[in-house]
Amino acid sequence: MRRLTVALVGGGRWGRTHASVLAQLSDRVGHVLWVSRHNGEALNSFLADWTEARHRFTPLASLDAALALGPDAAIVATPAADHVKTAECLLRRDVPTLVEKPLALTVESAKRLVGLAAERNVPLLVGLHLLSAPFLQHFLGLCAGRAIAAIELEWLDPEQEIRHGIVKFSNLTTHKVDEIIPHLWSMLHLVDSAEPQLHAVKPLAQGAVEVELVLRRSLAIVRFGRRAAARKRMIRLEFGDGGKAELDFTVEPGRILIDGAEFPSPHLGDKIGPLATELAGFLNIVDASWAFSSSPQLASRCIGAVELAEALRTRLIAEEAQAVSARLARGDAMEDPDISAWIIDNIAPILGIQEPHGLDLRRELADGILNAFRAAGPMANVCDQGLRSAIATIRQSKFFGHLSLSRLA
Known part of the structure; x- marks a missing residue:
């Protein structure tokens, strides 16, 4: 197996996570061209601690500079809004590309990418590692042969936690639907390959969400959020015969219960983690490109994740805007934890800002969004150009359009 030159596009937290994994894959990766327009200093500081890699x-500082050096493959780990533009540039230069989820924010742009990849016969994969996660495959294998009547999924994150020794904050600049639904779609797809149809959406406290979905042979309830007290990952199945199965993989590979009895989880031993498995598989495909059509993460197989996210985001924006209007109408303050969560979750992703790092910067961003949102209602004489720009963006948003504007006065 040859050692490849990989362009890693994105210098944020997720880009640094990918860099750490690529550093471990020394048998497959000979050189990494790490592209970041804004985080060059942070990249150099991050690399300073690596003596061997x-x-x-x-x-x-630019994708063009990386392309000039002829990469064998590329990984796109930029902010979600930049995924399509970056992937298009790579595909037009015939570079096999893995795009971190979400592939795109609209079905139209996802199909455009898939069409371009097919036209140029270039591998285009999506970072949906749960599609091949061994612990999920093991759990579903134990349930094989039993008709599934209902599915329940939970995917909850705290605002701040320590993962693999690194402080992780929830991502305010990507809509929660686009960040989390690809994971939930992956799990549903493993249980029932039919595309889930959106039935009902319910906003919950502090920006959490409950969704009802209809699949070919079952119903599904999914709950997700980014302000939970603790991390949680759960899949529960209810069988047609009345039995139940549960996999709690909050800590992988998880704990399995089937009909009240605990079953052993797969032993991971020295196996590499899900992201490393995903990246190694992608690089194997690049090394033997004739085999890429069989990958479960091929973008053409994963457009359903974008379809579900776009449909849910559209419904949720309307539902959360109505919830804000109702709560303000009864006299609640905009700083109420539920109201502020609904506003920030829908406004932060459209402002084109960089993800803030640290609690103080996040609080400052939250306060700024609420101030701009408050000023966007009644006509206000705002002198600050940055605030005026934010107000203009807010007023043009679908979320703002669904509000009862009198409640902002």
Whole structure:
């Protein structure tokens, strides 16, 4: 197996996570062209601690600079809104590409990417590692042969937690639907390959969401959020014969209960983690590109994740705007934890800002969004150009359009 030159596009937290994994795959990766337009200093600081792997990384300020060096493959780990534009540039240069979820924010742009990849016969994959997660495959294998009547999924994150020794904050600049639904779609797809149809959406406290979905042979309830007290990952199945199965993989590979009895989880041993498995599989495809059509993460197989996210986001924007209007109408303050969560979750992703790092910066962003949102209602004489720009964006948003504007006065 040859050692490949990989362009890693994105210098944020997720880009750094990918860099750490690529550093471990020294048998497959010879050189990493790490592209970041805004985080060059942070990249160099991050690499300074790597004594053995640092020489294999070259920080670059533009994608064009990376393309000029002829990468064998590319990983797109930029903000979600930039995924399509970045992937298009790579595909037009015939570079096999893995795009971190979400592939795109609209079905139209996802299909455009898939069409471009097919036209140029270039592998285009999506970062949906749960589609091949061994612990999920093991759990579903134990349930094989039993008709599934209902599915329940929970995917909850705290605002701040420590993962793999690194402080992780919830991502305010990506809509929660686009961040989490691809994971939930992956699990549903493993249980029932029919595309889930959206039935009902219910906003919950502090920006959490409950969704009812109809599949070919079953019903599904999914709950997700980014302000939970603790991390939670759960899949529950109810069988037609009355039995039940549960996999709690909050800590992988998880704990399995079937009909009240505990079953052993798969032993991971020295196996590499889900992201490393995903990246190694992608690089194997690049090394033997004739085999890429069989990948479960092929973008053409995963457009359903974008379809579900777009449909849900559209419904949820309306539902959460109505919830804000109703709560303000009864006299609640905009700083109420539920109201502020609904506003921030829908406004932060459209402002084109960089993800804030640290609690103080996040609080500052939240306060700024609420101030701009408050000023967007009644006509206000705002002198600050940055605030005026934010107000203009808010007023043009679908979320703002669904509000009862009199409640902002």
